[in-house]
Structures are given as C-alpha cells and as structure tokens.
Amino acid sequence: MLNLQLFYFLFLFSLLTFCTANFSVPHVSVNTERLIEDLKILGQFSDGDYPGITRLLYSKEDKAARRYLVALFEKSGLSVSWDPVGNIFARWEGSDPRAPAVASGSHFDTLLNAGLYDGTLGVLGALEAVRSLKEVGFEPKRSIDIIAFTSEEVSRFGIGCLGSRYLVGSLSIEELVKLKDSDGVDFESARKSCGYTERLEDSKISEDFYSAFVELHIEQYHILEDEGIPIGLVTDIAAPALYTIEWKGPGGHAGSVPSNERQDPFLAASEFALSLEQLVLRDPKNSRATIGRVEVYPGSAGAIPRSARLSLDIRDINEESRTRVKDLSLEKAAAIARKRKVTMETSHNYSYPPARMDQRIIQVMEDSCRAYNFRYLKLVSRPFHDSLFMATKFPTGMIFIPCNGGKSHVPDEYASPDDISHGVEVLAETLARLSYQ
Ligand SMILES: [Zn+2]
Structure with missing residues (x-):
C-alpha cells in the first residue's frame, strides 16, 4: 500500500515537473497588416494637421478614439468595462476567472502634433496579441485584461500617467478635482463631458487583482536600432523629480544701470543653467537634468528683470544619485544667488520613485524571446x-521595439512592420505563459 502511494506521488511529481519544464504555447501568426490598419484608423482621431497627431484627454477626438477602441475590443469577444476616469479594461476570461488576472496595455492620448505609435502600440499590440492567441486556439488559465489607460501624457492637465496613477491609488480625488487645463476647464467638467458621469471615488483595486502587468512600447531612443536588436527588455524605469527655482532682484532701467551695478536674476538663472550642464556632464550615463521652462518677469525689453523662474527636472533610475544631483544643483543655485546679490527660493513640485521591473516577468520575457529565436537586450527606460506606476502595485515588465532614429513625440515617429510583429509575438508568448503561472 505504502509502495503504491509512493508510486503515485512520484508519478504525479514527475508529471508536474514534465509539464512545467515543457510548457509551450503554439506560435502565433501576427496579422501585422490588421494591426497597422487599426493604428492608422486610431490615428485619424486627431485635432491637428496630418501626419502629426493631437489627441488630448477628454477632447472630442479622445471620445471618438474611445468609441473605436471599445468597438474593436467587443468585436474580438472581450468584455469591456471602465472606471470613473475612463481607464478602459477589455477582458479575455480565463478558465480560472477568480485567479488574479494578467494585464497588458498602454495609453492612447498624445502630446501636441505627435506620432502614431507611442502608447497606441501597447494598446492595439495587446489586442493583436490576444487576437492571434485566440486564432491558434490558445485558452488562458488566468484571465487576460487589456488596459487602455487614460492620459499618460502631460498635455491637457499638466500631470503625467493620470490613469495609471489613479488606478494604483497614487493620485487622490482631492488632487484630481483641483486640476484645470490652460483654458481654465476643470477636470470634473472635462471628465463628465466625455461621458464619464459616475461619481469619482478612490480606486479600490487591490494588490492581488493582477498577477502581472506587461507593457509593449516603442523604445523612444535608438539603442536597439544602433545594435540591430529587435527586442528590448526593460530592467528599470527612471523617474523624475521636479523643482522650481526663482531668483529675484530689484530690477531697474535698461539704459541707466551699468552692468557692474546690476543684480540681474536672469543672469543668475543663465549661469545656473550652464553650470547644471557641466554638473551632469561629469557622469553623462546616469542622471538627466533639464530646464524646460524659463519665465522672466516683467518680460519688458527695456527693463532689467526682477524675477527669473525655471523648472528643474532631474531623472534617474537610482533615487540616491538623483538626490545627489538635486543637492549639488541647489547648492550651486544658492552660491550664484549670493555672488550676484539676488534672493533665491526653491520649491519641490513632485518626486516619483524609480521602478525596478519584476525578475520573474523578465525571465518569462527572456524565455518568450528564445521561443521565437529573437535576440534581445536588457536596458533601462529613461522616459x-x-x-x-503599475510597478508600485503589481509585478511589472516592459517590452521595447526599435523606432526609427529613436524619434518619438514627433509626427514622423515610425516603427517597422517587422519590428511591430516581433514585439507582438513576444508579448503574446509572455501573456500566454503568465496566464499559466
Ligand atoms: Zn508612451
């Protein structure tokens, strides 16, 4: 009797080991033409001159794009739902619908006059992955969700990753309702005008809602293109910290006050900008520091400025080195203020922690590349x-494909059909494997 039990145990154990070691997903045949056609149709929902695409959050173009996406998801037999800010979820139900689902997706809004592939590839690429898995008869165990995130770009309300931040609970209702666009339209009015009239409540999504999240995206730089490698697997995502620095002086007449008597805040800001460049050039591989906005007051050609204010954006995958660059920058800014006899004030707008991608998901993505014999490169995402934000709550991974010249956020952003096809194949294999883990 004991021997029989032992036999059954050994039999089950070896069967389990065999199944795990040999888990295989049928190779999909991605319909790249269909996917590119979908991308082009989505690109027509644009408030701008072709080929540039402008689709701002809750605009009439955004509303039309949402209708188009929902129709595509439903046509593929997915059940569609959305949350109060308009994150759209399309579910392919698995054989174990109560198990935490696997999710994949990206955003479909754009900056002004931008390109066809940023974000949209991750939404429609996930749909193509699901369609092609269905076409080879694959059946998921965990459900697979496609998420079309509301507004990743900062274009309308000046806040990035609005939808994903709301979803994981890192953006509160109080913060949301304070938002206004440049025309003074508040977030609530804009949201409701787009048809999202449900009461705004904090997202209640729990950490075990998704077992994994994977995003397919164009690289937005040219490492993959330079190396001739079709797939990038992201290990870390750099995150920004934003500060505002303002120098103030007494001003004066542009004609009467000689240079050696001036306390010019704009010259302080200028000296700071050039010293910041030298600071980050010492270690160009790591932190990025950018002054993207400069405001000079009163802005008259005939007056010495009384104030110069600039934005300081610092990004890194390492929070400590980002803080070090910030400390050195602000020390330098203060030293310049003392030297030029102007006052200085700083404020901290926000800091987000950098994200590390999940090792288990990276492993599955590597196995998926091998299943298709694709070369891949592990890299860091600077954008x-x-x-x-998904990584703050769920195990997360990202798949990059090359884009022409590394260009993005421009009308001639381009990814080749072959690269798109390879990215979707790796995504499909990854989602299929994760649905059985
Ligand atoms: Zn994007």
Missing part, C-alpha cells in the same frame, strides 16, 4: 510610462 517613464504607465508601467512606472
């Missing part, structure tokens, strides 16, 4: 994505 941030919805994955930065």
Whole structure:
C-alpha cells in the first residue's frame, strides 16, 4: 500500500515537473497588416494637421478614439468595462476567472502634433496579441485584461500617467478635482463631458487583482536600432523629480544701470543653467537634468528683470544619485544667488520613485524571446510610462521595439512592420505563459 502511494506521488511529481519544464504555447501568426490598419484608423482621431497627431484627454477626438477602441475590443469577444476616469479594461476570461488576472496595455492620448505609435502600440499590440492567441486556439488559465489607460501624457492637465496613477491609488480625488487645463476647464467638467458621469471615488483595486502587468512600447531612443536588436527588455524605469527655482532682484532701467551695478536674476538663472550642464556632464550615463521652462518677469525689453523662474527636472533610475544631483544643483543655485546679490527660493513640485521591473516577468520575457529565436537586450527606460506606476502595485515588465532614429513625440515617429510583429509575438508568448503561472 505504502509502495503504491509512493508510486503515485512520484508519478504525479514527475508529471508536474514534465509539464512545467515543457510548457509551450503554439506560435502565433501576427496579422501585422490588421494591426497597422487599426493604428492608422486610431490615428485619424486627431485635432491637428496630418501626419502629426493631437489627441488630448477628454477632447472630442479622445471620445471618438474611445468609441473605436471599445468597438474593436467587443468585436474580438472581450468584455469591456471602465472606471470613473475612463481607464478602459477589455477582458479575455480565463478558465480560472477568480485567479488574479494578467494585464497588458498602454495609453492612447498624445502630446501636441505627435506620432502614431507611442502608447497606441501597447494598446492595439495587446489586442493583436490576444487576437492571434485566440486564432491558434490558445485558452488562458488566468484571465487576460487589456488596459487602455487614460492620459499618460502631460498635455491637457499638466500631470503625467493620470490613469495609471489613479488606478494604483497614487493620485487622490482631492488632487484630481483641483486640476484645470490652460483654458481654465476643470477636470470634473472635462471628465463628465466625455461621458464619464459616475461619481469619482478612490480606486479600490487591490494588490492581488493582477498577477502581472506587461507593457509593449516603442523604445523612444535608438539603442536597439544602433545594435540591430529587435527586442528590448526593460530592467528599470527612471523617474523624475521636479523643482522650481526663482531668483529675484530689484530690477531697474535698461539704459541707466551699468552692468557692474546690476543684480540681474536672469543672469543668475543663465549661469545656473550652464553650470547644471557641466554638473551632469561629469557622469553623462546616469542622471538627466533639464530646464524646460524659463519665465522672466516683467518680460519688458527695456527693463532689467526682477524675477527669473525655471523648472528643474532631474531623472534617474537610482533615487540616491538623483538626490545627489538635486543637492549639488541647489547648492550651486544658492552660491550664484549670493555672488550676484539676488534672493533665491526653491520649491519641490513632485518626486516619483524609480521602478525596478519584476525578475520573474523578465525571465518569462527572456524565455518568450528564445521561443521565437529573437535576440534581445536588457536596458533601462529613461522616459517613464504607465508601467512606472503599475510597478508600485503589481509585478511589472516592459517590452521595447526599435523606432526609427529613436524619434518619438514627433509626427514622423515610425516603427517597422517587422519590428511591430516581433514585439507582438513576444508579448503574446509572455501573456500566454503568465496566464499559466
Ligand atoms: Zn508612451
């Protein structure tokens, strides 16, 4: 009797080991033409001159794009739902619908006059992955969700990753309702005008809602293109910290006050900008520091400025080195203020923690590349994505494909059909494997 039990145990154990070691998903045949056609149709929902695409959050173009996406999801037999800010979820129910689902997706809004592939590839690429898995008869165990995130770009309300931040609970209702666009339209009015009239409540999504999240995206730089490698697997996502620095002086007449008597805050800001460049050039591989906005007051050609205010954006995958660059920058800014006899004030707008991608998911993505014999490169993402925030709650991974010249956020952003196809194949394999883990 004991021997029989032992036999059954050994039999089950070896069967389990065999199944795990040999888990295989049928290779999908991605319909790249269909996917590119979908991308082009989505690109027509644009408030701008072709080929540039402008689709701002809750605009009439955004509303039309949402209708188009929902129709595509439903046509593929997915059940569609949304949350109060308009994150759209399309579910392919698995054989174990109560198990935490696997999710994949990205954003579909754009900056002004931008390109066809940023974000949209991750939404429609996930749909193509699901369609092609269905076409080879694959059946998921965990459900697979496609998420079309509301507004990843900062274009309308000046806040990035609005939808994913709301979803994971890192953006409160109080913060949301304070938002206004440049025309003074508040977030609530804009949201409701787009048809999202449900009461705004904090997202209640729990950490075990998703077992994994994977985002497919164009690289937005040219490392993959330079190396001739079709797939990038992201290990870390750099995150930004934003500060505002303002120098003030007494001003004066542009004609009467000689240079050696001036306390010019704009010259302080200028000296700071050039010293910041030298500071980050010492270690160009790591932190990025950018002054993207400069405001000079009163802005008259005939007056010495009384104030110069600038934004300081610092990004890194390492929070400590980002803080070090910030400390050195602000020390330098203060030293310049003393030297030029102007006052200085700083404020901290926000800091987000950098994200580390999940090792288990990276392993599955590597196995998926091997299943298709694709070369891949592990790399860091300097731009941030919805994955930065999804990673705060769920195990997360990102798949990059090359884009022409590394260009993005421009009308001639381009990814080749072959690269798109390879990215979707790796995504499909990854989602299929994760649905059985
Ligand atoms: Zn993007």
